[in-house]
Amino acid sequence: MRQSETPLTYSDPAPKRYALTARASALDPRARPHPEIGFVFEKDGKPADTQHASVDTRVAPLGRLVIWLMGYSAPLFDRLTSYGLHAIQVHYANGWFGQFGDKGPKGDTLFNGKIRLEAATGEDFSDVVSIPKPDSIMERALQLVKWLAKENPQGGWEYFLTADQKALRWERVILSGASHGSTTAARFAKHQKVARVVMLCGPRDQLETWQSLKSATPANRHFGFSHVLDGGWTGNHYPRSWEMLGLEKFGPIVNVDKTKAPYGGTRRLITDADVKGDANRAHGSVTPGGNAVKDASGKFIHEDVWRYLFTHPLE
Template sequence: MSISASAADPSPKRYDLTARASQIDSRVKAHPEINFFLEKDGKPQDVQHACVDTRVKSQGKLVIWLMGHSQPLFERVSGYGLHAIQVHYANGWFGQFGKEPPPADDKFLGKIRLEAATGEDFSDVVNIPKPDGMQERALQFVKWLAKENPVGEWQQFLTADGKDLKWDRVIMAGSSHGSTTAARFAKHQKVDRVVMFCGPRDQYETWQGLPSATPANRYFGFSHVLDGGWTGDHYCRSWELLGLGEFGPIVDVDETKAPYGNTRRLITAADVKKDANRAHSSVVPGGSAVKNAEGKFIHEEVWKYLFTHPVEETGAATPHDPGCKLNLRKTETK
């Protein structure tokens, strides 16, 4: 679907909107047991962000971003003709349960992620009700946006009865912890696409290899080779377990031009002054991203590819990399 949003807006522009989840939906609450708050030190923690550019022809797709708000990212995706929201949902559990070594259950973190995403009872160690899960908060936010920003045409992402989002028009995206949850959710719920910056991880788990509601060719990953996620094969194994090897090899975007052989596995070795922490976040538009001598970001084409490359265009299948350990639990938890 592709529509002209500007036709509904007499003064087309980029709209950047914010709203607190607790003001949109009176049912939401804090979960201090997993370090998740609506306010902290007198400051709101549940501010959510949205962006749409009515000057750009709409692609009829909604990006749901699962990480802290990134204005540079939202400016770019809205420039591609995508709508975007960042939701505040009960994801504070990771600080408590994301430690290593893992428990006996090789899907332990995946179950928590799925409960945080859906607000349904998938895990025994957290109790996240529906109003505090990502799905419901995204739904309520889009319903609010449809009323508050009608020229943005947010209504197109709601089902006819207004009780759910049209998930086939949703692009799940995130970085690090957020990209991992985006991938786990997409296993459960079919979505249009998944964009995974510096992720996914959960390196001792096997949920990445579960049957997927979202076809594997719709997952796209991008990470830096100095990122700690490459230590111990964490990224390569997740990408292989997700089935991304069926759609092309790992491609260095600094050595290959778009469309990167139509692959789903992208890496960069751009200069980050050997800083692993910067490497981790350098793949997302923002302060850590790498610029050229003219001061322009060097990965603009990569970002556009991740969000807009036709999913039916894929690279050739590649064999398993024998140097990438797929079962870290057996080798690292003896």
């Protein structure tokens, strides 16, 4: 946290960890599904637009809100809140990738990036999708945090809202995701200055060049972590994106299984932990959860890495 910021403090008579959920369609009457790109409110008879939020008022707050751009991960949120971070997971349009993916017009090296940016902002950046503001990451995150400020005042969520509550305080936001979500987080951070970007198994978009565009978020605020058996690594997609983002300026690629935290302050972390040669497991192994690697005692081996990615001082 910068010295000039007013610190966040809690007023909670019974401090504890809070976990809340709310459907995007219930929070904002303007919200709409977009089935043409797999962006729906219900799937197989079950809600598909449930959003998650967590905070632990027993832990000193760091004054940072993580917006997680992937499916909800309880093991990840458990760790984020234990660090003193607030965390939310929003329902946003990501089903488009299966429809368009690498099918952009030849020579258009910003095709996927434009779709990602429209999904993030609700502004008209792409000709192939139409995602209005109420259905964007920015607006759905705003509506969720406004609801949390009322529903869970003990959590101090208003700290992340502007005085008029018409926008998030993006300088207090950490954008993060895995795979598809990490790629969207990186693209979004080019457009919107944020406190930090944490990219697990990503970013990709290997046929595109948006990674080298002028960035609203400084390069030193980006952190990446990948397994070397992940197809995005073996295909040179992640390391390419990391270089285009300018991360080589802050240190070499460091194997976290051979070096202890804080890894020389580098922004480029890899692991070669044993995943039985399974590239699919390797892809998910860098996120807390079922694919993450454990030691003989059953504990995750990358606890220090996750804490570093989300909390290591930027300077």
